[in-house]
Amino acid sequence: MKLDDRIRDVPGVGPKRERALNDGGIFTVEDLLAHFPKQYIDRSRRGTFAAPSETAVTIEACVSRKGTVRRIRRNLSLFGLSVTTDDGVTGQITFFNQPWLAEHFHEEARYYFFGRITEKKGKCGMANPQFVPVDKPGNFFELTPVYAPVGGVSGETLRKLIAKMLAEDIAVSDPLPETLRKDRCLPDRAACLKLLHRPQTMTEVATGRTRLKFEEALKLNLGLLRSRGETRRSSVVLAHPASLSRFERGLPFLLTEGQRRVLAEIAADLQSGRIMNRLVQGDVGSGKTVVAVACAYLMALGGYQCAYMAPTEILAEQHARNFEAYLAPYGISVTLVTGSMKASERENALTHIANGDAQVIIGTHALFQKDMAYYNLGMVITDEQHRFGVRQRGLLALKGERPHTLVMSATPIPRTLALVLYGDLDISVIDTMPAGRKKVKTYFYTEKALRKILGMMAVEMAAGHQGFIVCPFVENAEEMAEVRDTQTVCREVDRYYKGLYRVACLHGKMKPDEKAAVVADFSAGKIDCLVATNIIEVGIDVPNVTMMVVMSADRFGLSQLHQLRGRVGRGDAQAYCFLVSNAVNEKTIARMKVIVNHHNGQEIAEADFKLRGPGDAFGTRQHGLPALSALDPAADAALLAETRAIAEQLLASPKAEDMACCDALTRAFDHGVEQISMN
Ligand code: ADP
Ligand code: MG
Numbered sequence: 058m059k060l061d062d063r064i065r066d067v068p069g070v071g072p073k074r075e076r077a078l079n080d081g082g083i084f085t086v087e088d089l090l091a092h093f094p095k096q097y098i099d100r101s102r103r104g105t106f107a108a109p110s111e112t113a114v115t116i117e118a119c120v121s122r123k124g125t126v127r128r129i130r131r132n133l134s135l136f137g138l139s140v141t142t143d144d145g146v147t148g149q150i151t152f153f154n155q156p157w158l159a160e161h162f163h164e165e166a167r168y169y170f171f172g173r174i175t176e177k178k179g180k181c182g183m184a185n186p187q188f189v190p191v192d193k194p195g196n197f198f199e200l201t202p203v204y205a206p207v208g209g210v211s212g213e214t215l216r217k218l219i220a221k222m223l224a225e226d227i228a229v230s231d232p233l234p235e236t237l238r239k240d241r242c243l244p245d246r247a248a249c250l251k252l253l254h255r256p257q258t259m260t261e262v263a264t265g266r267t268r269l270k271f272e273e274a275l276k277l278n279l280g281l282l283r284s285r286g287e288t289r290r291s292s293v294v295l296a297h298p299a300s301l302s303r304f305e306r307g308l309p310f311l312l313t314e315g316q317r318r319v320l321a322e323i324a325a326d327l328q329s330g331r332i333m334n335r336l337v338q339g340d341v342g343s344g345k346t347v348v349a350v351a352c353a354y355l356m357a358l359g360g361y362q363c364a365y366m367a368p369t370e371i372l373a374e375q376h377a378r379n380f381e382a383y384l385a386p387y388g389i390s391v392t393l394v395t396g397s398m399k400a401s402e403r404e405n406a407l408t409h410i411a412n413g414d415a416q417v418i419i420g421t422h423a424l425f426q427k428d429m430a431y432y433n434l435g436m437v438i439t440d441e442q443h444r445f446g447v448r449q450r451g452l453l454a455l456k457g458e459r460p461h462t463l464v465m466s467a468t469p470i471p472r473t474l475a476l477v478l479y480g481d482l483d484i485s486v487i488d489t490m491p492a493g494r495k496k497v498k499t500y501f502y503t504e505k506a507l508r509k510i511l512g513m514m515a516v517e518m519a520a521g522h523q524g525f526i527v528c529p530f531v532e533n534a535e536e537m538a539e540v541r542d543t544q545t546v547c548r549e550v551d552r553y554y555k556g557l558y559r560v561a562c563l564h565g566k567m568k569p570d571e572k573a574a575v576v577a578d579f580s581a582g583k584i585d586c587l588v589a590t591n592i593i594e595v596g597i598d599v600p601n602v603t604m605m606v607v608m609s610a611d612r613f614g615l616s617q618l619h620q621l622r623g624r625v626g627r628g629d630a631q632a633y634c635f636l637v638s639n640a641v642n643e644k645t646i647a648r649m650k651v652i653v654n655h656h657n658g659q660e661i662a663e664a665d666f667k668l669r670g671p672g673d674a675f676g677t678r679q680h681g682l683p684a685l686s687a688l689d690p691a692a693d694a695a696l697l698a699e700t701r702a703i704a705e706q707l708l709a710s711p712k713a714e715d716m717a718c719c720d721a722l723t724r725a726f727d728h729g730v731e732q733i734s735m736n
Pocket of ligand 2: 345346
């Protein structure tokens, strides 16, 4: 057989299994062999009952007493053995729901038992261990690969299919140039397949993984560098970004050092004659909006249109008002386009956009619908809040426009991970906060304290400030019992304030114009306390809000809580944030403490990362990047940086071998990118 043979040609794969494997992305023998074990069972580690509890070991023991099968319930039976090891320690082996095993064991017989040591009331034991008689160990001590199922095909079936293919000794060519492999002491691909699918020791697995990781890191870098392409020429060139200082003089505040530096970087891009692709990263409240406004100003001065894409309609409307306030003094027009506009309004807006009367255009992804035509779009700014934007960029590429692009993100991501997620972007960081910003004082309480908290909020409101109460968005009605929803909370709060303060509700199920009306009233100070679902729906910039209460706070991600908290404390007054949850357990307390004690998004992201473990916080899959089986972008930061340099060399190399390597490794990547721009 050959690597590029169809999977249906593998003995044991019929039409049904072929379809299932295809669904899981396995089309060829090569794909099958690239499905590596997710773990290995290593029964070679010997131990005794004295091994630390929860560690998996193999113990050798003699059955000292055999119990009888007990039926606990209809679907639960128990069967126990007392076993004694050579050091005279007795432990209890328990088998659940395997009554037939009672026949199998004999007193005085010796067995190897493999499992996790458990400890209960000072007595050690194992539950449902794997076992063999000592005199017939067979292949018990060999490493057993465990495969994840694919498209409904079980891991065990995959193991058999893969073993069959390995036994065939298929010719495997290696995409990595030999010199590179030798330099790094990496096994060739054929050896790597055997090391990972059929290892003798865990050291062999480690060697195989080193190669796999290297290949994946190189692949990622090659793909990203390729998709960035040759630096493309841009016809949108601005000659006089010196006018930035005029813009700054018109602001009610001085720009922070971070804002100034980022703007200088952008201005340099705009003069360079190359297309700008830049990510601006800055914590909530660091003042990204004014940077975007400055860009729109520069574009308008240069005679180009600038589009600003917000994640929600509410935010788009708000930004339109904001931009207008900044830009109207210069006679620059701001046009809002949303999906919920009246047809006639929308028609009117589209006409202005097409004939160039509209200079700054603000909206949601509706900005890039088919019927949109721009007069001369010079820059697109995407505000992603805490979302990653591979998708939007794909959207733009489809549009066939070549404007400068600026992506704004509040998600603090480790530098190296940014390299992976945004490898084709330059990165600017706003690392300073506007002066005089006070830390939001943050507390964690159970619901018992709610009346007191509402009392504090009354004090704030009496002083003319406003408050937010945030509830998690609940889709599942059955969950309602323990999680607090907006409508119920709104009623309770309203009852509590007895009409002294104006309380209103804002949630996803309301009609767009109802939402807009509530937001407008709140911004205008006609509502004192707003009860709302999370930031996705709200994202309101009202500096007068000094207090936020987050109900069922355990339901939110830590970075999300940090983003939410960024909605208060935008003015000069001291602001407060109360995290409220009745889920008082160790995990919740640890998580809430992170928010109470930290005020920096980067620190919170890292703490979150530690609490949740890698892969979860920053899974690469969801960002539309190729699936990684060995590489962990966060943990393998150094490798990513190293392979970037190698990728650059390979791409620049005229050697046939190096070019072939680049082609072979980027194939998978191109496939991934195609999929992104299609959805
Ligand atoms: P974010 O980065 O979260 O989008 P915003 O752009 O909404 O932050 O800015 C938060 C608040 O800080 C706004 O009210 C804005 O007017 C104000 N602001 C921005 N830059 C400065 C500055 N240099 N000095 C003082 N206030 C600023
Ligand atoms: Mg913002």
